[in-house]
Amino acid sequence: MAAPPPPRPEVESLQAYSAPLEGRRGLLRLDFNENTVGPSPKVVEAIRAIPADQYAIYPEYDGLREAVLASLAATPGTIAIEQVGLFNGVDAAIHAVFQAYGALGDRLLTTSPTFGYYTPCARMQGMAIEAIPYRLPDFAFPFEEMLAALSGPLSGAAESWCPPRLLLLCNPNNPTGTRLAPETVLALAAAAPHTLVVVDELYEAFTGDSVLPLLLGPGGQQDPEGQKPGIAAATAAGADAAPETAALAATAGVDPFAACPNLLVLRSLSKTAGIAGLRIGFAIGAAAVVDRVSRVTGPYDINSFAVTAAFAALADQAYVDAYVAEVLEARQWLVERLEAAGVRHHVDGGNYLLIWPKRPAAEVDQALREAGILVRSMAGKPLIDGSLRVSLGTLEQMGRFWAAFEICDANPG
Numbered sequence: 001m002a003a004p005p006p007p008r009p010e011v012e013s014l015q016a017y018s019a020p021l022e023g024r025r026g027l028l029r030l031d032f033n034e035n036t037v038g039p040s041p042k043v044v045e046a047i048r049a050i051p052a053d054q055y056a057i058y059p060e061y062d063g064l065r066e067a068v069l070a071s072l073a074a075t076p077g078t079i080a081i082e083q084v085g086l087f088n089g090v091d092a093a094i095h096a097v098f099q100a101y102g103a104l105g106d107r108l109l110t111t112s113p114t115f116g117y118y119t120p121c122a123r124m125q126g127m128a129i130e131a132i133p134y135r136l137p138d139f140a141f142p143f144e145e146m147l148a149a150l151s152g153p154l155s156g157a158a159e160s161w162c163p164p165r166l167l168l169l170c171n172p173n174n175p176t177g178t179r180l181a182p183e184t185v186l187a188l189a190a191a192a193p194h195t196l197v198v199v200d201e202l203y204e205a206f207t208g209d210s211v212l213p214l215l216l217g218p219g220g221q222q223d224p225e226g227q228k229p230g231i232a233a234a235t236a237a238g239a240d241a242a243p244e245t246a247a248l249a250a251t252a253g254v255d256p257f258a259a260c261p262n263l264l265v266l267r268s269l270s271k272t273a274g275i276a277g278l279r280i281g282f283a284i285g286a287a288a289v290v291d292r293v294s295r296v297t298g299p300y301d302i303n304s305f306a307v308t309a310a311f312a313a314l315a316d317q318a319y320v321d322a323y324v325a326e327v328l329e330a331r332q333w334l335v336e337r338l339e340a341a342g343v344r345h346h347v348d349g350g351n352y353l354l355i356w357p358k359r360p361a362a363e364v365d366q367a368l369r370e371a372g373i374l375v376r377s378m379a380g381k382p383l384i385d386g387s388l389r390v391s392l393g394t395l396e397q398m399g400r401f402w403a404a405f406e407i408c409d410a411n412p413g
């Protein structure tokens with residue numbers, strides 16, 4: 001009997017990455033860390049204005065990289081166009097990174113728990129995965145363990161040792177919110193010159209610490225809490241490990257990636273600008289790395305709607321800033337309620353926090369769903385099993401969540 005050829009063994013043993021994405025319409029969606037109010041009206045207007053004949057032609061990307069650079073407030077000539085890659089969401093950029101760099105038997109180094117898509121991407125390449133746990137009780141970044149894993153054995157087996165091919169750092173980390181000082185990211189990149197260090201900055205606009213301001217030096221982007229690049233960051237974990245790396249980066253005038261050609265920064269418009277459904281993400285790094293990662297993507301992977309939406313979203317930074325400010329206010333409000341009620345929780349970077357209900361998490365998850373509110377169960381995740389990840393939205397939405405949570409966590413059945 002005729003049979004199709006078997007797929008690659010890595011694919012045959014792969015479990016598809018599945019997320020509970022169906023049946024979410026009409027509910028208060030606090031389960032995917034999305035923007036909870038939708039994009040700027042200017043984005044909606046721009047999409048509506050696309051003439052129908054444009055649907056018939058392949059998308060054009062002219063000027064989009066420049067618009068990304070302008071949104072980073074880069075001093076002219078600092079980041080070059082070739083240092084920006086465009087992708088069908090950061091997920092597609094992550095996939096492309098693994099396709100371009102991860103070969104059978106290579107090692108992926110990352111943390112645990114972290115964003116779930118890194119693992120299947122590594123597995124489909126046949127890579128070995130080493131995930132170093134965050135440190136309890138407060139999910140601190142395991143800097144020394146990471147450095148040791150990147151540096152290799154001091155003696156003995158040193159000859160047969162190979163550095164990890166890829167280091168994936170989610171900063172701030174989804175789902176623990178752990179923040180990593182940009183100096184620490186640069187220190188790790190400097191300590192591992194033969195490893196591609198990918199820093200996934202999907203949530204940095206909420207409460208996070210991007211490496212880009214440090215690489216760009218004065219005049220680069222600032223974070224929404226108004227901190228100067230590097231100053232607040234210098235107080236975070238591991239920062240004192242890398243003073244010379246920070247100095248090196250800050251002086252980079254022309255090519256910010258000259259000192260760290262093995263660093264790739266991922267950014268997206270999904271969570272901040274509210275266009276997760278349209279799919280667009282960016283990878284910023286040394287031109288050679290961006291080139292290799294872009295080689296494994298199709299020529300028209302980003303559709304015309306996403307391009308139009310991205311131009312409009314990037315041009316309306318005020319809308320994103322106002323949304324981020326509202327989320328941070330709502331975060332403060334919710335944390336005060338949790339503290340006053342004595343509910344165990346963990347909050348750090350990003351637009352989400354972890355809550356350990358008093359009742360079993362699965363029951364509270366289900367009761368909230370019945371009340372029209374979706375959150376994400378962390379069941380089975382190392383270190384945070386039994387918690388719920390709750391995305392942060394507006395004050396009004398957090399008010400609705402809290403009112404429902406208090407009832408669901410108090411009443412059995």
Ligand SMILES: Cc1ncc(COP(=O)(O)O)c(C=O)c1O
Nearest residue numbers: 089090091115174202268270281
């Ligand atoms: C850490 C992290 N990286 C990447 C993604 C995917 O982003 P995008 O929508 O740009 O593909 C997500 C989405 O949840 C995420 O949490």
